[in-house]
Amino acid sequence: MLKSLHIADFAIIRDLELKLGDGLNLLTGETGAGKSIIVDALGLLLGGRAETGVVRAGARLAVVEGVFAVSESEAIARALAEEQIEWDDELLIRREIQAGGRSRVLINGQSASLALVRRLQPLLAEIYGQGEQQTLQSLRTHTELLDAFADSDDLRRAIASLYTRRREIRQALDDLERDRREREREREFIEFQLAEIERVAPRAGEERELEAERALLVAAEELQTLGAETYLELYEGDRSALALLGAARRRLERVRHLDARLAAVLGDLEQASALIAEAAETIRDRLAALDFSPERLAALEERLASLERLKRRHGVSLDELAEVAAQLRQRRASLIETDRRREDLQRELEAVEARYAEAAAQLSATRRGAAPRLAQRVARELGALAMEHARFQVELRTAEPGAEGYYSAFGADRAEFLLAANPGEPARALGEVASGGELSRLMLALLTVCCAAGSGTLVFDEIDAGIGGRVAEAVGQRLRELATRQQILCVTHQAAIARFADHHFVVAKRVRGGRTEVAVRRLGWEERIGELARLIGAEDIAEAHATARWMLEEARRR
Template sequence: MLTQLYIKNFALIEELSIAFAPGLTIITGETGAGKSILIGALGQVLGARASADFVRSGSKKAVIEATLVPERPEVILPLLAEAGIDPAEELILRREIPVNGQSRCFINDSPCTLQVLKQAGDLLIDLHGQHEHQMLLHPEMHVSLLDDYAGLAPLLTSYREVRAELNATRKKLSRLRADADRIRDKRSMLEYRLEELTSLDLREGEAGEIENEIVLLENAETLHTLSSGLSKLLYDDETSAFVQLSEAVHRFDRLAEIDGTFSVLLEEIRNAAGIVEELSRSVRGYSENIEFNPERLEELRERQHLLQRTAKKHGRSVEGLVELRNDIADELAAEENLPERTEELEQLSATLRQQLSELAESLSSDRKHAAAELEESVVSELAVLGIPDCIFRVLLTKEASLEGDILLDGACFNAFDNGCDRVEFLISTNPGEEPRPLAKIASGGEISRVMLAMKSVLARSARLPILIFDEIDTGISGAIASAVGKSLKRLSATHQILSITHLPQIAAMADRHLCVEKAVRGDRTTSSVRQLDEGEHIEAVASLFSGRERSESSLQVAAELVEQAKAL
């Protein structure tokens, strides 16, 4: 439901805030007062094309903000999530139109693109201008309207799930076949590379081990010299550290015999001597085990060079050769299972295609039955609205294709997101004329009534709970106007309706009546909106009969129309 519309510096409007309520809201006012400016402003937050000309003279920018409470939040939630907008109970759509530069769009104070704003508006409001926001004039929407009317949502969900699984299976199958072709084309090369790598008898971490061992063998003389000299310093020479520490131990021992405070230091010096002795044994053992092996060094160098050449050849590091060998082995092993895996996916694909065809056939059958009911209902509604001799058709067609996924009676048809049917509404409003697409109806009055008839028939299932009519009374009067007013009144039981009208028969049906007025303040013209009380409502309806000079008879007729509307 639309609860609030705020407009600032838009066309003739300086600033106003309008509260809306459920039911039927009628908007009236003298010609040029700015009734259509309200609808135009609302169109801006629904993503209509903006222009700097909309900004009120002397202002830097225009701001339009619409506050809505979605009756079916699940419809809008996916769009908000994709746009990174946090959901809330209220949805605030805002458009700022500067004198210079591009307009800015917001949803719940979060910046968004114009496309996202328009998509949100399309999901929430059907604004029926002369040629804008008219769902029924877009053939691509007809299948959804028919499906809503027929209650096909569960069947559609099943169809889409199977179609998604079929597409996913086909992608897997395509990748599998591509892999098979790729491996088949280069199998000989892969086998050669695997044999080459396998013959190297590669080990994890081998390159590092070789490098370390080469360093040790290349520096064997230096290592032996250093470790031998260190052994002498620590233990072997007459002036070694161990000899010196042993003498120190002897002296600390004598001191401790005289002064017990040296006992702790004695223990520490003994530990130091023990450490030096242990170090000397380790160094001696290391020195004795140093290998002088030129043959081994040459062997390691050759192995290192071989690994480096092979790594360069394959564009890998030496460490990556093991991974490469394993990858090639896995790739060749996978080919052996390709025929079996391919057959499994082909069988699954065939099964899913059969299921998809069965679901598409069920959708088509249900649509045919619903189409017949919808045709009859729309014709009846249009007769009430003053188009008695019309023909309304729901055209269902399919696209034949040799590669289509839907198989019906031995023929293949393309599979769309909602089945295999193309749906379009056709109409003829004059006897003798063949039904044509709705978008080709020339008369504005006929368009308005066809729209109203369709919306009335589809009221139980229409996805847009807010309907706005800018020209619902174009080209009608008298009894037809009364019929249109009653139809709007009935429709407002399930939808929030906003309608601009010039006809008293329609205005009398209002649950709330807004009057647009234009006044000159200083040297500026300003439009404003005022909600009428019951007495003013009757006077406004009477004015639509007789103009500003309301007669007693016009007031009486207006009061009677209002009372009749209450009875509805």
């Protein structure tokens, strides 16, 4: 709901403040007083194109500000969150147009894009008349109005939810498919690496053991020669250390009785002989155990080379290869899980598409049942709005499953409203056959028939073009009925419409300091009588005032 509109230095408006209320807000005034300029300013605020020359002569910039009371809305919250704009239950939108043509937008004091304002516009206000008919000429609006009439909001929400989920799944599948070849190559390489590690099967500490054994095998021949010589010198040779010690011990045995201290030396020689014998036996046993094998040495060299290749390939030590293998297995499991996710997503996509097809078929049937009833009801409304010869049709086109346009947030159907404004003419698209005033009345008829309460403001300009008397009365009644559900701002020249206002404003030009400017004033009861009398335009002023008073009192009683 639009709470207030402030316009400064826009066209011939110097400074204007309009505070609107609930229900039906009416703007009246002399032709050319500036009523449509106020509507133009609101259109500019909501993302309209800034034409050259909108800045008041002599001013640096034009400013249009609007305060909108907004109920909780996921669409508004999502749009504002994307640009990180804070809000609560009000939006203050400000648009500035510089004399040079540049402009900027502020929402709640934060810089915002014009694209965001245009995105919010349908949620804040719709303008009908003076060529601002983009909404009614949008086929999506036609479909939405048909659904509102058919009371198929639940189906529409289900369709929208399924469509969104399908789009998310397809995006995820596309992402997975785009990376599939890379994942396959990575998985093949991981399998190769793991197979190599598992084939070699390295053990922690193995390299040190192998190098020690290789060193022994490489030195085996020298060990045999030197060991055998040492064994002979210690044990078996005629002049071995053991033989010489035995001879020395025997000589001491013969003289030990001559010197008691020599007995201790003899004990040392016996102990030395035992140690030499033990060392010789150890050398003999080790030489016997040595088994020099060229085949074993070759096997050791090949094994060590395999381990070295693994270390170089992965850039780690042998002891760290186990961790490398664990990481490779974890990554392989992740790739396998990704493939499983793709299969799960494919199954979910098929299920979502099946549910969408069922819901879309049900929604299509609902729409086809409602379309002729909507056309009939709107035709009756148009008849009451001085378009009794107009023919209104609802054309419904349904895309086949799998065809372009089948999947959408609003189902497989595209509704289009067709109108023949005059007898004998074929029904054609609205933009081809309807004037601004006719489109405004058509929109009023559609909103009267279709819509429940909304949070945005409906703005009608030129809705009374080419009508009067009984028709204007019918338009006024429908505006008042619609205003019980939604705030309306309406520009009118008809007393029969103005009488139903909840809030009546008069727009007038005045001259200040030699320059023309626009002023707006909210009217009280007696002032409204005077303004309605002016709109009636009777020559007898007293009679016009009496008629105006009666019209207001009659409207109040209804």
